[in-house]
Amino acid sequence: MPAAREVSVSLTVNGACREAVVPARTLLVHLLRDHLGLTGTHVGCDTTQCGACTVALDGVAVKSCTVLAAQADGCAVTTIEGLGNSDGALHPVQQAFQDEHALQCGYCTPGMVMAVRQLIEDHPSPTEDQVRHALDGNICRCTGYQNIVAAALRAARAVPRGPSAQAAESPAVEPPSTEPPPAEPPATEPEG
Amino acid sequence: MFPADFAYVHARSLDEALDLLDEAHVAGQEAKLIAGGQSLLPMMKLRLAVPEVLIDIGGLKELRAAGWTAGLGGSFNVLLGALTTYRQLERNRFYSEGHPVDRAGQRGRTGVVPAMTDALAVLADPQVRARGTVGGAVAHGDPAADLPAVLLALGATVIIASRKGRHEETARWPERVHRPMRAGSGARPADLPNVGRREVALDDFLQGIYATDLAEDEVITHVRISSPGARGSAYEKFPHPASHLPLAGVCAVLRLRDGRIDGAEVAVTGISPRPYRARETERMLVGAEPTTDSLAAAAAQVTRRPDGSEATLLGDQHASAPYRAHLAEVLARRALAKALARARVNLP
Secondary structure, X not given: OOOEOEEEEEEEEOOEEEEEEEEOOOEHHHHHHHHOOOOOOOOOOOOOOOOOOEEEXXXXXXXXXXXXXXXXXXXXXXXXXXXXXXXXXXXXXXXXXXXXXXXXXXXXHHHHHHHHHHHHHHOOOOOHHHHHHHOOOOOOOOOOOHHXXXXXXXXXXXXXXOOOHHHOOXXXXXXXXXXXXXXXXXXXXXXX | OOOOOOEEEEOOOHHHHHHHHHHHHHOOOOEEEEOOOOOHHHHHHOOOXXXXXXXXXXXXXXXXXXXXXXXXXXXXXXEEEOOOEHHXXXXXXXXXXXXXXXXXXXXXXXXXXXHHHXXXXXXXXXXXXXXXXXXXXXXXXXXXXXXXXXXXXXXXXXXXXXXXXXXXXXXXXXXXXXXXXOOOOXXXXXXXXXXXXXXXXXXXXEEEOOEEOOOOOOEEEEEEEEEOOOOOEEXXXXXXXXXXXXXXXXXXXXXXXXXXXXXXXXXXXXOOOOOEEOHHHHHHHOOOOOOHHHHHHXXXXXXXXXXXXXXXXXXXXXXXXXXXHHHHHHXXXXXXXXXXXHHHHOOO
């Protein structure tokens, strides 16, 4: 397969199969906004710092300004538009943001909501410290974060406990087994 | 912001990736490998990197294989696939909690490498950790990277693949297997007939600002760690508040025996053209009785080479070289104190 300046990308966005032919340098956020019309995902800093462009890529929150559209080929993307129910009901995280008035201008909100969704999936009952730490990669210039943190904590109480993403993601190294370790200096080998 | 125009190709195998590197070389084009892209894409947007060909190695199963073994004394071996993400490391209980047999009934015991857990908690942010890879962290050669400091202190080596016969081969796969290979999870790296492998110490691999020992026709496939024990370890950093990169960062590993320091590895990042081992600090620690004073005296030499000269120090608009050196000493003191406390908790 030769290297090409245009790439054909086929991916699942909010449950629907989408295809596009785009310049190779197209970023995922621009594919979503400019080619697929999903403008809920915002471009803030464009330098991997502010988190406004956060989407879920194969179920894990990433910054879509720092992923090539070509890298998302074959992946499943969930954007802010895909969080709520098709009947218009808000996702519990969105509802919590509304209830706690966790926004002022709203520009960072889609990214915040997507980051909080990931936090709650990883830590169903987070502490306030965990919330603040998990939002390290999301910048809000209006609120001072108080209501965003309150919304995250409220959302954690509201989100039904489901199976975590752990099962879907492959671990880097197999989790420890229950068999005893070797007494001698052990050896390592790639698994696959 | 867009990167400059480039041609993109998704490599389907390690073999093909090596072919693509060669093709670009023959065509006189600058090629770059991309995996997570969390460092490369921002650099490309700023035109600090302008590759003509981008070879996506994110799907190569040959770069995912990984395994570990652990001994009762805290010693362990790990083979990490280059595509292992920070998030995968972060969620791996091996580092944060250790082996279940070893930690059974031992309240307060730390994981096998608490310094790794420390570093992953403060490295970039969750979204970046979901994409950034171990191989990328090493290949990037960033003077201010967190993970390479931890890997340096753990004595890690880098395993590099290239076309057979191009570079002298040194990589050895141990005969003894603790965990059996999973069927169907890909070819064993050493079995690829046309691929040669060399293994180089990370300390030799890192050469300067964004400069490494990686040749144009090579691909990092694994990072290997063989440690006599790192339960008494800690990573401390002073982050830049916006970029989260360390203005200075120190990883300390201490092993105790009969009340004295039996082994010490200390690595420093963020203050020099490349992360480095503080050999003079290590020399002063080994054999010493661990006290606040002895740790502080060793920490005070964290920018000193064993020959008495001062390490090359970097400064920029964010922090001057003397300030970074000061931070490194303070962080070394903190990391050593934390490592010592953890080493004591973990004593049998």
